[in-house]
Amino acid sequence: MMGRPRTRRETIRLLFLISPSLFWLLVFFLFPLLLVFAISFGQRGTYGGVRWTLTLENYVRFFDPLYLRILGRTFLLALTTTVLCLVIGYPLAYFIATRPARWRNVLVLLLMIPFWTNFLIRTYAWLLILRDQGLINTVWTGPLHELLVQIAAAAPLPIWEAALRATSHPLHLFGTDGAIIVGLVYGWLPDMVLPCYAAIERLDFSLVEAAQDLYADRLRSFTRVILPLTMPGIVAGSVLVFIPSLGAYVTPDLLGGAKSIMLGNVIYSQFMSARDYPFGAAISFILMAVMLIGTLVYFRMGAETE
Amino acid sequence: MQGTGGGRKRGRWLARLLALHGMLSYLFLYAPIVILVIYSFNASRYASGAWRGFTLSWYARLFANEAIGDALRNTLIVAGTSTAISTVFGTMVALAMERYDFRGKLAFDALLYLPIIIPDIAMAVMLLLFFVLARVQLGLTTIIISHVAFNISFVAVVVRARLAYFDITLEEAAQDLYADEWQTFRRITLPLIMPGILGGALLAFTLSIDDFVITFFTAGPGSTTLPLRIYSMVKLGVTPEVNALSSMMLVASIGLVLLSLLLQKGGGGGGIEIA
Numbered sequence: 273m274m275g276r277p278r279t280r281r282e283t284i285r286l287l288f289l290i291s292p293s294l295f296w297l298l299v300f301f302l303f304p305l306l307l308v309f310a311i312s313f314g315q316r317g318t319y320g321g322v323r324w325t326l327t328l329e330n331y332v333r334f335f336d337p338l339y340l341r342i343l344g345r346t347f348l349l350a351l352t353t354t355v356l357c358l359v360i361g362y363p364l365a366y367f368i369a370t371r372p373a374r375w376r377n378v379l380v381l382l383l384m385i386p387f388w389t390n391f392l393i394r395t396y397a398w399l400l401i402l403r404d405q406g407l408i409n410t411v412w413t414g415p416l417h418e419l420l421v422q423i424a425a426a427a428p429l430p431i432w433e434a435a436l437r438a439t440s441h442p443l444h445l446f447g448t449d450g451a452i453i454v455g456l457v458y459g460w461l462p463d464m465v466l467p468c469y470a471a472i473e474r475l476d477f478s479l480v481e482a483a484q485d486l487y488a489d490r491l492r493s494f495t496r497v498i499l500p501l502t503m504p505g506i507v508a509g510s511v512l513v514f515i516p517s518l519g520a521y522v523t524p525d526l527l528g529g530a531k532s533i534m535l536g537n538v539i540y541s542q543f544m545s546a547r548d549y550p551f552g553a554a555i556s557f558i559l560m561a562v563m564l565i566g567t568l569v570y571f572r573m574g575a576e577t578e
Numbered sequence: 579m580q581g582t583g584g585g586r587k588r589g590r591w592l593a594r595l596l597a598l599h600g601m602l603s604y605l606f607l608y609a610p611i612v613i614l615v616i617y618s619f620n621a622s623r624y625a626s627g628a629w630r631g632f633t634l635s636w637y638a639r640l641f642a643n644e645a646i647g648d649a650l651r652n653t654l655i656v657a658g659t660s661t662a663i664s665t666v667f668g669t670m671v672a673l674a675m676e677r678y679d680f681r682g683k684l685a686f687d688a689l690l691y692l693p694i695i696i697p698d699i700a701m702a703v704m705l706l707l708f709f710v711l712a713r714v715q716l717g718l719t720t721i722i723i724s725h726v727a728f729n730i731s732f733v734a735v736v737v738r739a740r741l742a743y744f745d746i747t748l749e750e751a752a753q754d755l756y757a758d759e760w761q762t763f764r765r766i767t768l769p770l771i772m773p774g775i776l777g778g779a780l781l782a783f784t785l786s787i788d789d790f791v792i793t794f795f796t797a798g799p800g801s802t803t804l805p806l807r808i809y810s811m812v813k814l815g816v817t818p819e820v821n822a823l824s825s826m827m828l829v830a831s832i833g834l835v836l837l838s839l840l841l842q843k844g845g846g847g848g849g850i851e852i853a
Contacts, residue, residue, distance in 0.1 A: 275678070275679055276679050282678075289670045289671060289674035290670070290671055290675075290686070292670060293668065293670065293734070294671075296727060296730060297693070297727065300705065300723055300727040301701075304707065304708035305704050307707055307711065308707055311707060311711075322711065360599075366596065367600040379600075383607070385832055386611065388781075388784060388788075388835040389828055389831045389835070390787075390790070390805060390824075391790065392790045393614070393827055394610065396614070396812055396824055397824075399812070400626040400816070400821070401626075403816070405624060407626055410628055414628060458607075461603075461606075461607065462607075515697055516697055516698075519699045520699075521791055536699045539699060540699070543795070552703065553707065556700055559699075560700055
């Protein structure tokens with residue numbers, strides 16, 4: 273029945289079915305998107321409003337070393353997150369895909385549950401683990417330190433002194449780039465695993481056996497057969513991790529310190545505290561442009577390796 | 579599998595390493611959640627201190643807190659309304675996309691997927707600017723409008739997955755038996771795609787309850803939802819009450835997700851793989 277509406281009745285029915293969503297998406301999505309673009313060429317009004325002009329000022333202003341550094345940091349953090357997710361996620365996806373069918377479904381379900389639960393809360397959980405009075409440091413300066421004190425008393429050796437000194441202060445984990453990366457990897461790991469899993473599960477393993485029959489060793493049958501055939505999954509997963517990492521706001525806000533902010537935090541402060549809407553709009557557009565370019569380059573790379 | 583004894587041995591090691599990695603990965607995914615829930619029962623005054631015994635007092639305090647009651651009410655109003663609207667609209671558009679070809683379909687398809695792909699901070703900024711410039715008072719209404727804007731797409735994806743497996747001859751059979759179009763839809767099409775619709779609705783409900791960034795930008799005075807409440811509590815100082823509230827939200831959304839997946843699996847075929 274798939275086809276162009278042939279009768280008037282069918283045309284009316286089609287219009288009836290799509291118009292509510294079309295209206296909503298045009299008015300509350302596409303129009304606001306174009307609005308942000310238009311405002312990014314405007315100027316900040318006296319009381320925080322917008323003066324409609326056609327200036328490139330906001331974009332020029334972004335090319336200040338301060339903002340460029342934040343852009344660079346954001347890009348690097350997102351890239352590191354993507355690479356780590358791939359390194360952790362691909363073997364995990366491979367493991368799940370090679371289990372018996374019944375196990376596979378359970379393992380995939382277990383992967384999806386944290387994926388759909390509140391991101392803010394999952395980030396908060398890491399705050400409890402990483403902060404100075406958090407779980408890791410409670411153990412580090414508590415039981416571990418006491419244990420070392422006892423060992424040092426029983427066998428006085430110079431090595432214990434350094435260890436005792438180290439465990440007498442909490443580790444500085446919270447507020448670092450490392451904390452942000454842990455939070456981002458934690459948040460987006462399932463985004464990497466699920467597409468990789470889908471690709472590996474579809475893989476025809478008789479091709480791998482064929483390669484091994486032709487005396488390819490494990491490494492070569494992996495790099496020459498498995499990897500290229502599952503490349504679409506890797507590309508999809510990387511894009512799904514990279515995009516939200518680049519636009520991260522909650523993770524750097526909760527786990528990062530004053531020095532480790534990302535572009536999302538700059539956008540937030542332009543809208544919520546500085547009230548400079550045009551500049552905030554320009555940064556949002558730069559962010560979206562970086563995402564688009566990053567994604568396109570990645571897809572191009574993926575297409576070439578295939 | 580062929581190979582020398584050494585190769586087989588290496589293969590076994592590799593398999594063990596892979597299994598170990600798998601177990602550690604799941605530990606990584608679940609440990610923080612479990613730790614959070616354990617802390618919510620800790621009698622210590624500190625949110626992440628040493629274990630001082632079991633208590634339910636943080637939960638008791640939550641139930642006595644009026645601000646949290648208000649936030650819960652707001653959350654349910656937003657989630658309920660936005661789910662109802664986006665489920666109806668999303669199902670309608672899914673039917674249109676699966677059944678008809680029309681000019682501009684490709685562009686419309688892209689527009690339909692864009693809210694899923696675009697980072698939430700970008701969408702939040704867009705909507706805030708739109709509401710501010712249109713001089714709309716920020717509040718529950720603007721949050722609901724924004725949630726519908728991203729939920730239509732999610733509902734449409736889930737329902738389309740269900741429709742892709744739909745046997746069109748069943749509709750034709752009904753019409754051969756002189757059922758009119760409305761009867762065919764009500765008696766045949768709707769019951770068959772109902773698991774998809776319910777799954778989509780539950781997904782929309784969960785996403786709405788959990789959304790923080792877009793809600794944060796489009797909320798006004800008096801429209802604080804639970805995630806916003808949690809955020810402001812965390813910002814003021816990490817307390818055991820936050821642990822209790824977060825744990826309850828985690829359990830609620832895990833329950834909803836399981837229900838949603840169960841419904842989509844029900845009746846065979848056509849669940850979603852991922853977002």
